Amino acid sequence: MSGMTFTMLDAAKMSTAEIYGQTLCDLGDEHPEIVGLSADLAKSTKIGVFGDKFPGRFFNVGIAEQNMFGMAAGMAKTGLVPYVSTFAIFTSMRALDQVHTDICYQNLDVKMIATHAGLSFGQAGTTHHCTEDIAIMRSMANMTVIVPADGIETAHAVRAAYDRKGPVYIRINRGFDQVVYDKPDYGFQIGKAVTLHEGSDLTIIACGATVWRALEAAKMLEKVDGLKVRVLNMHTIKPIDVEAVERAVKETRRVITVEDHSTIGGLGSAVAEVAASTGKAFSFKRLGVPDCFSIIGLHEDLLAHYGIDENGIAASVREMMGKDFEADDNWEDEV
Amino acid sequence: MALTTEDKRRLEDKAHELRTLCVDTIVWAGSGHVGGSMSAMDIMTILYHKYMRIDPKNPAMPDRDRFILSKGHVGVGYAPVLADLGYFDKELLKEYNHTGSPLGMHLDSRKVTGVEASTGSLGHGLAIGLGMALGARLQGRDWKTYVLLGDGECDEGEVWESAMAAAHFKATNLVTIVDRNKCMIDGPTEEVMALEPFADKWRAFGFEVVEADGHDFDSLAAALDTAAAAREKPVVIIANTIKGCGIDFISGDYKWHYGGFDGEKTAKAKESLARFHAARASGEKGTAK
Numbered sequence: 001m002s003g004m005t006f007t008m009l010d011a012a013k014m015s016t017a018e019i020y021g022q023t024l025c026d027l028g029d030e031h032p033e034i035v036g037l038s039a040d041l042a043k044s045t046k047i048g049v050f051g052d053k054f055p056g057r058f059f060n061v062g063i064a065e066q067n068m069f070g071m072a073a074g075m076a077k078t079g080l081v082p083y084v085s086t087f088a089i090f091t092s093m094r095a096l097d098q099v100h101t102d103i104c105y106q107n108l109d110v111k112m113i114a115t116h117a118g119l120s121f122g123q124a125g126t127t128h129h130c131t132e133d134i135a136i137m138r139s140m141a142n143m144t145v146i147v148p149a150d151g152i153e154t155a156h157a158v159r160a161a162y163d164r165k166g167p168v169y170i171r172i173n174r175g176f177d178q179v180v181y182d183k184p185d186y187g188f189q190i191g192k193a194v195t196l197h198e199g200s201d202l203t204i205i206a207c208g209a210t211v212w213r214a215l216e217a218a219k220m221l222e223k224v225d226g227l228k229v230r231v232l233n234m235h236t237i238k239p240i241d242v243e244a245v246e247r248a249v250k251e252t253r254r255v256i257t258v259e260d261h262s263t264i265g266g267l268g269s270a271v272a273e274v275a276a277s278t279g280k281a282f283s284f285k286r287l288g289v290p291d292c293f294s295i296i297g298l299h300e301d302l303l304a305h306y307g308i309d310e311n312g313i314a315a316s317v318r319e320m321m322g323k324d325f326e327a328d329d330n331w332e333d334e335v
Numbered sequence: 336m337a338l339t340t341e342d343k344r345r346l347e348d349k350a351h352e353l354r355t356l357c358v359d360t361i362v363w364a365g366s367g368h369v370g371g372s373m374s375a376m377d378i379m380t381i382l383y384h385k386y387m388r389i390d391p392k393n394p395a396m397p398d399r400d401r402f403i404l405s406k407g408h409v410g411v412g413y414a415p416v417l418a419d420l421g422y423f424d425k426e427l428l429k430e431y432n433h434t435g436s437p438l439g440m441h442l443d444s445r446k447v448t449g450v451e452a453s454t455g456s457l458g459h460g461l462a463i464g465l466g467m468a469l470g471a472r473l474q475g476r477d478w479k480t481y482v483l484l485g486d487g488e489c490d491e492g493e494v495w496e497s498a499m500a501a502a503h504f505k506a507t508n509l510v511t512i513v514d515r516n517k518c519m520i521d522g523p524t525e526e527v528m529a530l531e532p533f534a535d536k537w538r539a540f541g542f543e544v545v546e547a548d549g550h551d552f553d554s555l556a557a558a559l560d561t562a563a564a565a566r567e568k569p570v571v572i573i574a575n576t577i578k579g580c581g582i583d584f585i586s587g588d589y590k591w592h593y594g595g596f597d598g599e600k601t602a603k604a605k606e607s608l609a610r611f612h613a614a615r616a617s618g619e620k621g622t623a624k
């Protein structure tokens with residue numbers, strides 16, 4: 001990847017947020033108009049390394065998220081490109097009016113790198129779990145929403161956000177992510193899903209922390225059950241890759257979405273909106289957090305609890321494959 | 336009402352017990368917000384063991400005083416206070432942060448008996464407390480609402496929106512306390528986002544300001560008595576505290592906002608707490624805080 005000052009080996013030892021911080025430092029070298037903002041979470045979100053490198057271009061506003069996003073809007077109006085980092089919940093909910101009205105409405109170049117998303121801050125409880133942000137952010141006009149699957153994809157997204165006009169929301173996790181990509185150049189492009197595993201029986205569409213788990217499930221299902229499961233990494237929720245969803249519906253007729261987010265309004269809903277417009281009959285299931293405030297616990301445990309880990313995903317695939325719905329309907333056009 | 340010597344001794348003993356139990360809970364939990372728990376512990380101790388009208392056996396008692404831990408991240412300091420009083424089984428502290436436990440980093444009012452509001456998103460507590468205080472007044476009840484804020488938390492605009500409203504509505508049955516430990520996550524408050532002149536800000540918003548030594552029970556008692564006598568303006572107690580108070584190797588160090596203790600550090604922490612307690616009991620001024 002151009003401009004990357006760390007190797008894949010380094011990356012394996014860095015948390016996702018650390019990779020973000022380093023990437024932003026590199027971008028900062030290339031583009032003097034980039035500024036950084038945080039709200040007493042410079043250390044936690046790792047935007048602090050940008051602050052250490054460019055102290056004059058970094059603003060810690062204290063614990064005041066609304067002020068921070070408003071300031072970012074003002075800065076963007078003057079031609080600066082603010083990267084703003086706090087926890088996902090405070091980006092998408094505490095400061096939402098500022099994000100909506102000051103940033104999205106004016107279509108400003110503010111890049112929001114929101115950390116501790118989904119259930120990744122599991123032990124912190126509902127005040128810090130963030131399972132509604134994809135739904136919220138993708139409903140904002142002008143907004144681009146990206147949910148990277150791992151650290152390297154985060155580096156791509158942070159760079160791509162600079163080149164993309166308008167507000168961008170990048171949702172990352174606390175701590176380390178499982179490594180999905182062992183080489184950097186796999187062709188990351190905003191709005192283009194990545195096929196990680198080919199298959200014609202069923203398609204799993206995943207984003208973020210569930211991508212690695214979906215891939216593991218697909219490998220296991222191939223070995224144990226002989227199933228051919230397609231896995232799509234839908235890293236961009238908005239604009240969604242319409243073509244990839246349509247192909248999944250037409251070619252596999254069974255689609256399961258999986259996300260570390262509520263089943264309402266997120267990836268599953270975004271996919272459903274496209275899939276329902278294909279005019280094709282298909283079997284569909286959305287996996288995620290089922291319209292509740294999550295229990296507390298370790299991220300791993302919570303993903304298992306809500307059936308969005310490898311085993312949970314595999315069980316849902318098996319269940320869908322076991323349904324004899326084809327007899328009821330005219331499925332002659334199935335490929 | 337001034338504290339008797341016996342009162343004071345009892346509160347110091349209780350605070351020591353609770354600080355120690357907090358260290359244990361942090362060990363059981365794996366890690367926790369130790370700095371802000373230690374700075375707030377004497378405040379919570381005097382409220383729960385001297386000032387508040389409560390009945391842990393009847394936690395929903397309609398006329399109970401309300402306490403809102405607006406700086407909700409120090410659940411690991413607050414849970415021991417509640418468990419010790421019998422709001423729930425102390426054994427539960429051993430499962431703090433464990434998957435499926437009712438006790439997480441920020442306490443959930445629907446899962447933890449005795450907790451009045453699910454805090455953790457900073458800046459919310461004063462508004463909720465004001466609502467409760469006005470609720471009491473409207474219904475002719477005499478209970479009080481106590482809200483404990485972090486000083487870094489006072490960066491949030493909502494705190495000042497609530498402050499303006501509390502003065503406007505003359506909510507004298509609301510007692511606001513700020514744990515002024517002068518630290519937040521990214522550094523000292525005055526370096527990250529200066530609060531001073533802090534007392535003047537509260538005054539300008541219509542509050543009567545009482546400054547107290549947040550680690551001296553006489554001083555806290557005098558401040559709480561002033562708050563109890565408030566008739567015109569709501570009172571804010573700015574409790575000057577020390578982040579990590581009682582544990583010498585973390586005290587005053589903002590980097591210990593959050594952390595964990597291995598076996599060696601746990602032992603050192605407990606030794607330090609014992610020294611702190613002994614020094615305080617002997618009436619030493621400016622002890623090993």
Ligand SMILES: Cc1ncc(C[n+]2csc(CCOP(=O)(O)OP(=O)(O)O)c2C)c(N)n1
Binds near residue numbers: 063487578
């Ligand atoms: C709205 C919001 N923003 C950010 C955080 C993350 N956070 C948790 S504790 C903390 C610092 C709190 O500082 P202070 O209020 O001074 O508490 P204390 O030093 O007493 O622990 C921050 C920024 C949060 N919990 N809520």
